[in-house]
Amino acid sequence: MNPNEAKPTPSPEGSPDAPMQGHSYDGIQEYDNPMPGWWVWIFWATVLFAPFYILGVHVFGYIDTYQEDLAQSEQELAEMRAAYAEAHPSLQIDEASLQKYVEDPAMAAAGAQLFAANCASCHGAEGQGLIGPNLTDKYWIHGNTNVDLFNVITKGVLEKGMPPWESVFSVEERAQLVAFIRSLEGTNPPDAKEPQGELYE
Ligand code: HEC
Numbered sequence: 799m800n801p802n803e804a805k806p807t808p809s810p811e812g813s814p815d816a817p818m819q820g821h822s823y824d825g826i827q828e829y830d831n832p833m834p835g836w837w838v839w840i841f842w843a844t845v846l847f848a849p850f851y852i853l854g855v856h857v858f859g860y861i862d863t864y865q866e867d868l869a870q871s872e873q874e875l876a877e878m879r880a881a882y883a884e885a886h887p888s889l890q891i892d893e894a895s896l897q898k899y900v901e902d903p904a905m906a907a908a909g910a911q912l913f914a915a916n917c918a919s920c921h922g923a924e925g926q927g928l929i930g931p932n933l934t935d936k937y938w939i940h941g942n943t944n945v946d947l948f949n950v951i952t953k954g955v956l957e958k959g960m961p962p963w964e965s966v967f968s969v970e971e972r973a974q975l976v977a978f979i980r981s982l983e984g985t986n987p988p989d990a991k992e993p994q995g996e997l998y999e
Contacts, residue, residue, distance in 0.1 A: 889969045896944035899977040909978030912971055920959070925982040927991025929959060934982045939995035947976045 816829040833841075854861035862870070889895065899905040914923065917930075925933035936942075940950045951972050954962030963972060 889973065891945065891948055891969065891973075893944050896948060896973055896976055899973040900944060900980045902977065905974045906977040906981045908971075909974035909976070910981075912967065912975055913978050916963075916966070917975070922987070922989075922991075924985065924987035925979065926987040926989055931994045932991040933979050934985045934987055934990060935993050936983070936998050937993035937995045938998055942998040944976055944980070947979055948972055951975055 816831045819828045819830045821828070851861065855863060913921075913925075920928055920930035921933055922928045927933065931937075931939060938946070940946055940955070950960065951967075952962065952964045954960045956962065963975075967975070
């Protein structure tokens, strides 16, 4: 379209299919156009939906309220959690279950890596003891059952400088560390720290 061409000005009567509305505000006039068809359809749809919805929620209950939906979802969630817990029983920590780790060389090897990265700085690369006690001898401050070791690793002895590892390592990883420490017993590394604690034969 030629931009210089003058735009047609609306006549006071309007066009044949959209007559002018009667008013004029500061010279601004309006065509009396009908509402767009899609708008009118949506409007009537909402009007028709309203009684269906109000009766459904407040009178006959065929539409769930927010609270009902929430309770239902929470129940589904609880069922899923129960099913998951049943399928994945958490590792039982007792002497026998830890002993399985102790007897599995792969578990001790996994524990060795954790030990090198996290424990060697205080217990020595070979467990010979530095700041922390020697872990290769028969002397133990906090007992020498598998569970004793697991508990010290888990809870630490903070006032003596042994950090707790509960939030750092999973139960599985702590069991691997027990397996590794058990494998150190009797290795007699050089420069071993003097015995601490009680003798366990
Ligand atoms: C910041 C130094 C430090 C770090 C790091 C450290 N420990 Fe210790 N650990 C100690 C000290 C100190 C003790 C002695 C606590 C006491 O005297 O009661 C100890 C005690 C222990 C004991 C008990 C020894 C006994 O004789 O009863 C075990 C087992 C042990 N640590 C394992 C670990 C493991 C496994 C790690 C790594 C995940 C680790 N420690 C990391 C300092 C440390």
